[in-house]
Amino acid sequence: xxxxxxxxxxxxxxxxxxxxxxxxxxxxxxxxxxxxxxxxxxxxxxxxxxxxxxxxxxxxxxxxxxxxxxxxxxxxxxxxxxxxxxxxxxxxxxxxxxxxxxxxxxxxxxxxxxxxxxxxxxxxxxxxxxxxxxxxxxxxxxxxxxxxxxxxxxxxxxxxxxxxxxxxxxxxxxxxxxxxxxxxxxxxxxxxxxxxxxxxxxxxxxxxxxxxxxxxxxxxxxxxxxxxxxxxxxxxxxxxxxxxxxxxxxxxxxxxxxxxxxxxxxxxxxxxxxxxxxxxxxxxxxxxxxxxxxxxxxxxxxxxxxxxxxxxxxxxxxxxxxxxxxxxxxxxxxxxxxxxxxxxxxxxxxxxxxxxxx
Amino acid sequence: xxxxxxxxxxxxxxxxxxxxxxxxxxxxxxxxxxxxxxxxxxxxxxxxxxxxxxxxxxxxxxxxxxxxxxxxxxxxxxxxxxxxxxxxxxxxxxxxxxxxxxxxxxxxxxxxxxxxxxxxxxxxxxxxxxxxxxxxxxxxxxxxxxxxxxxxxxxxxxxxxxxxxxxxxxxxxxxxxxxxxxxxxxxxxxxxxxxxxxxxxxxxxxxxxxxxxxxxxxxxxxxxxxxxxxxxxxxxxxxxxxxxxxxxxxxxxxxxxxxxxxxxxxxxxxxxxxxxxxxxxxxxxxxxxxxxxxxxxxxxxxxxxxxxxxxxxxxxxxxxxxxxxxxxxxxxxxxxxxxxxxxxxxxxx
Numbered sequence: 001x002x003x004x005x006x007x008x009x010x011x012x013x014x015x016x017x018x019x020x021x022x023x024x025x026x027x028x029x030x031x032x033x034x035x036x037x038x039x040x041x042x043x044x045x046x047x048x049x050x051x052x053x054x055x056x057x058x059x060x061x062x063x064x065x066x067x068x069x070x071x072x073x074x075x076x077x078x079x080x081x082x083x084x085x086x087x088x089x090x091x092x093x094x095x096x097x098x099x100x101x102x103x104x105x106x107x108x109x110x111x112x113x114x115x116x117x118x119x120x121x122x123x124x125x126x127x128x129x130x131x132x133x134x135x136x137x138x139x140x141x142x143x144x145x146x147x148x149x150x151x152x153x154x155x156x157x158x159x160x161x162x163x164x165x166x167x168x169x170x171x172x173x174x175x176x177x178x179x180x181x182x183x184x185x186x187x188x189x190x191x192x193x194x195x196x197x198x199x200x201x202x203x204x205x206x207x208x209x210x211x212x213x214x215x216x217x218x219x220x221x222x223x224x225x226x227x228x229x230x231x232x233x234x235x236x237x238x239x240x241x242x243x244x245x246x247x248x249x250x251x252x253x254x255x256x257x258x259x260x261x262x263x264x265x266x267x268x269x270x271x272x273x274x275x276x277x278x279x280x281x282x283x284x285x286x287x288x289x290x291x292x293x294x295x296x297x298x299x300x301x302x303x304x305x306x307x308x309x310x311x312x313x314x315x316x317x318x319x320x321x322x323x324x325x326x327x328x329x330x331x332x333x334x335x336x337x338x339x340x341x342x343x344x345x346x347x348x349x350x351x352x353x354x355x356x357x358x
Numbered sequence: 359x360x361x362x363x364x365x366x367x368x369x370x371x372x373x374x375x376x377x378x379x380x381x382x383x384x385x386x387x388x389x390x391x392x393x394x395x396x397x398x399x400x401x402x403x404x405x406x407x408x409x410x411x412x413x414x415x416x417x418x419x420x421x422x423x424x425x426x427x428x429x430x431x432x433x434x435x436x437x438x439x440x441x442x443x444x445x446x447x448x449x450x451x452x453x454x455x456x457x458x459x460x461x462x463x464x465x466x467x468x469x470x471x472x473x474x475x476x477x478x479x480x481x482x483x484x485x486x487x488x489x490x491x492x493x494x495x496x497x498x499x500x501x502x503x504x505x506x507x508x509x510x511x512x513x514x515x516x517x518x519x520x521x522x523x524x525x526x527x528x529x530x531x532x533x534x535x536x537x538x539x540x541x542x543x544x545x546x547x548x549x550x551x552x553x554x555x556x557x558x559x560x561x562x563x564x565x566x567x568x569x570x571x572x573x574x575x576x577x578x579x580x581x582x583x584x585x586x587x588x589x590x591x592x593x594x595x596x597x598x599x600x601x602x603x604x605x606x607x608x609x610x611x612x613x614x615x616x617x618x619x620x621x622x623x624x625x626x627x628x629x630x631x632x633x634x635x636x637x638x639x640x641x642x643x644x645x646x647x648x649x650x651x652x653x654x655x656x657x658x659x660x661x662x663x664x665x666x667x668x669x670x671x672x673x674x675x676x677x678x679x680x681x682x683x684x685x686x687x688x689x690x691x692x693x694x695x696x697x698x699x700x701x702x703x704x705x706x707x
Contacts, residue, residue, distance in 0.1 A: 078447050087458050092437070097428050097694045104704055108437050112462035114706060289696045301699060342689040345447045347638045350650060355454055357464060 051211045055230070055239040058208035059124065059285070059335060064199050069178045073196025075171075075343045076189060081164045083154035085110060086355025090147065090193070094122040096340055099289025100200065105297035110155035111358070117263065118297040123338070124285050126198050127242035133279050133295045135248060136269045140194035145186055158186040164353055165189065170346035202286055202335030210332070218332050225329025228322055233314050242283035243333060250278050251295075254315030260296040288331045302327050401561045405579070405588040408558035409474065409634065409684060412551045419528045423546025425521075425692045426539060431514045433504035435460055436704025440497065440543070444472040446689055449638025450550065455646035460505035461707070467612065468646040473687070474634045476548050477591035483628050483644050485597060486618050490544035495536055508536040514702055515539065520695035552635055552684030560681070567681050574678025577671055582663050591632035592682060599627045600644075603664030609645040637680045651676050 064070045076082065077090045093107045094100050100121035102108075107115040117133060125131065130138055137143035147153040148161050165171045166184045176182045178192065207226070209217040218226075229235055238244045248266045251257050257277065266278035279295055292298075293305040306326050310316050318326075414420050426432065427440045443457045444450050450471035452458075457465040467483060475481065480488055487493035497503040498511050506514075515521040515534045522532045529538045557575070559566040567575075578584055587593045597615045600606045606626065615627035628644055641647070642654040655675050659667045667675070 080445065080448070080453075085458065086454060087442070087452065095430065097692055098430070099696070102437065103430075103697065104436060104706065108435065108706060112706075291697065300697075300703060337693045340691040342691050343447055344686045347449070348453065348640065348649075354649060357454065357458060357462075 051213065054211055055235050056207070056211065056243055057241045058211045059201050059203040059205070059241055061203050062199060062201055064195075066178075066195065068174070069192055069195045070199050071343075072174045072178055073192035073194070074340065075174075075345055076193050077196050078343050079165075079345060081348065081352070081355065082148050082156060082161050082189075083110065084156045084160070084355070085357045087357070088154050090122070090144075093119045093147075093153070096122075096200070096338055099123060099286050099337075100125075101290040103291060105292055107153070109153040110151065113152045115152055117295050118292065120282060121286065121290050122197055123200050123202050124242050124245075124283055125200070127240065127283065128245040128280060129247065130280065133263075134265050134268050135280050140197050141187075141190045144190040144193040144197075148186075148189075160353060161189065162186055164348075167351040167353070168346050168348065200338050202337060205285070205333050205335035207329070207332040208335065219328070221325055222328045222332050225325035225327070226332075228326050229329055232310065232316065232318075232322075232326075234309065234326070237281045237313070238284050243285055244281045244283040247281055248275070248278045249281050249313075252277055252312050255312050257312050259298050263295060265295075284330060284333055286334050286337075288334055302330065306330070401563060404561055405584050406557070406561065406592055407590050408561045409551050409553045409555070409590055411553050412549055414549055416528075416545065418524070419542055419545045420549050421546075421692075422524045422528055423542035423544070424689065425524075425694055426543050427546055428692050429515075429694060431697070431701070431704070432498050432506060432511050432539075433460065434506045434510075434704070435706045437706070438504050440472070440494075443469045443497075443503070446472075446550070446687060449473060449635050449686075450475075451639040453640060455641055457503070459503040460501065463502045465502055467644050468641065470631060471635065471639050472547055473550050473552050474591050474594075474632055475550070477589065477632065478594040478629060479596070480629065483612075484614050484617050485629050490547050491537075491540045494540040494543040494547075498536075498539075510702060511539065512536050514697075517698050517701040518695050519698065550687050552686060555634070555682050555684035557678070557681040558684065568677070570674055571677045571681050574674035574676070575681075577667075577675050578678055581659065581665065581667070581671075581675075583658065583675070586630045586662070587633050591634055593630045593632040593634075596630050597624070597627045598630050598662075601626055601661050604661050606661050608647050612644060614644075633679060633682055635683050635686075637683055651679065655679070 080086050080089050083089070088110065093102045093109075095102055100123035102119050104119070106117055107119045109115055120133065126140060129135070131140060131143035132146075137146060145158065149157050162184050165175075171184065172182050175184045175188060175192075179188045206217045207222075210223075229238075237247065237249050240246045251265070261277075264276050266275040266280075267273070269275075287293075288302060291302065292300045293302065294308070299305050299308065303323050306323050307318060310318050310323075430436050430439050433439070438460060443452045443459075445452055450473035452469050454469070456467055457469045459465055470483065476490060479485070481490060481493035482496075487496060495508065499507050512534050515525075521534065525534045525538060526532045528542065556566045557571075560572075578587075586596060586598050589595045600614070610626075613625050615624035615629075616622070618624070636642075637651060640651065641649045642651065643657070648654050648657065652672050655672050656667060659665050659672075
């Protein structure tokens with residue numbers, strides 16, 4: 001009988017261990033569903049690397065410390081009722097399925113109005129020194145209010161957007177949990193969206209792995225491309241975490257860019273003559289996913305974009321396979337895309353203002 | 359020693375049993391095992407059946423179908439997806455009177471949900487597509503919807519190596535056909551079911567609905583709604599005239615089933631819509647004539663049954679209808695492969 005008892009407790013022990021350990025194993029096998037904003041649930045160790053002095057820095061792994069807020073922000077990012085028509089969301093123009101952009105020359109907005117400029121990606125946007133091509137919004141929170149009220153984009157207005165959300169009890173409850181007040185404000189709407197956007201980073205690119213000391217993660221050709229990227233001078237503007245986003249620079253330093261002379265860029269913000277045709281240096285992370293290129297979408301080809309940069313920014317012409325190598329390097333900058341569980345939105349009710357497609 | 363052996367065997371058995379649990383997960387998340395079996399069989403004879411759990415037995419195909427469902431390049435503009443009008447965030451519909459399509463063209467009819475659409479005897483309000491696969495080809499080439507054409511859509515996908523590879527894995531050949539595109543989309547749509555609604559749990563024998571909701575269900579049966587709205591989908595099993603007891607005069611232009619059969623008797627006959635998740639998919643009716651579920655119920659009573667409900671009766675039926683909202687599909691937003699140099703470019707005009 002003693003043996004039986006012993007065996008029985010063994011059994012229980014095994015049982016207990018399994019019930020505790022199993023869920024962990026299961027979540028390791030399956031793509032983790034509920035954890036994983038911006039890091040795909042996977043990450044690499046940050047080994048002490050001889051490459052820590054390189055002018056490009058690996059994207060830090062980010063942990064969302066306020067899950068209630070980022071979840072709310074995610075809902076709002078995918079919320080069609082923030083638009084007048086009830087049909088357009090942030091994701092319509094910054095599609096997280098396609099690199100955080102819309103892959104169109106310029107965006108389609110309310111009533112199919114075509115916007116004046118190419119939509120930049122929201123992925124890694126937090127690494128930008130300011131938001132928009134001309135930097136007119138100082139940060140993501142400041143930015144997020146813009147499109148809701150832009151008549152060519154979502155075409156709503158801040159009062160209406162807030163009224164819509166305020167009419168939906170589930171939203172009221174979530175805003176209360178996150179901001180301590182049942183009264184929804186456009187500031188808090190923008191704050192929650194910005195918090196979600198902060199999670200939209202793309203770590204673990206092959207290039208970052210190489211930066212972290214894993215030698216065989218990029219090929220000799222890609223490495224040669226990176227060396228050219230530094231030697232030729234691209235790195236002077238495209239550097240840091242985002243491989244861009246750290247300064248405003250003139251488009252057409254060595255040779256006036258003549259394909260678009262109407263978009264004045266930074267000048268619109270500063271009204272300083274010297275800032276004409278200055279634009280925020282775009283991030284080159286995930287660049288292979290976000291064609292067409294440049295603020296005026298003048299090319300769909302990454303090779304051509306690289307050649308344009310050489311000609312207009314550096315005053316050089318690349319020989320033979322130099323362009324090819326640089327393009328090969330640029331493609332190593334594609335990281336883990338955010339793993340988003342598509343949000344389920346609460347229904348409207350009799351008090352919710354109805355959408356207006358006109 | 360023999361006893362110990364038996365114990366060890368027992369242990370092993372339990373281990374195996376437990377280890378097999380994860381394999382029960384399906385596209386829509388983990389099955390709620392607690393409600394997996396019926397405890398009071400007397401409700402198994404009810405005219406509404408619980409939504410069966412769907413097991414995703416071809417993950418490669420449903421994953422491909424999911425990508426295509428969210429693929430803007432299936433549209434001419436490169437901007438419109440199936441999800442644009444059947445938003446899985448909002449009950450599988452667009453919550454608009456009629457859909458917005460290519461160049462902001464406003465469609466002629468309200469968009470039905472894709473959730474549980476596999477329970478429909480045929481697809482579209484007039485049933486002109488016999489199943490999900492046949493249906494899926496429609497919107498891609500509809501000039502008011504995605505405004506592409508089948509050749510262009512296949513060409514776009516074919517130009518993207520990752521798609522060619524995935525089609526090869528699923529269909530055994532790299533050549534992408536519109537038939538296979540539709541087949542994959544349909545396979546994904548088959549996973550879009552909403553089990554575990556409170557009403558289904560009640561059907562399985564658990565006391566999950568309130569007295570008011572149960573009263574609503576009794577009224578739903580007694581008044582005659584159940585005659586048309588029944589089965590897994592609480593609808594989707596028949597074509598019926600809208601305006602049986604009293605001609606429906608708010609829209610006399612949409613002829614419904616007649617367009618398919620050209621049979622005079624089929625004028626104003628429509629597929630009975632699913633009432634699953636109905637609280638999520640306002641506005642109601644093919645012509646979106648009301649945003650209020652209460653009003654929709656009253657219209658049904660008046661035009662289909664020739665009766666007038668008291669406010670209390672309407673409220674109870676609406677309370678019952680809201681118990682039909684089930685677990686919404688848990689979708690991991692797909693990551694789509696980039697276009698190649700030879701991919702036809704989008705055209706916004």
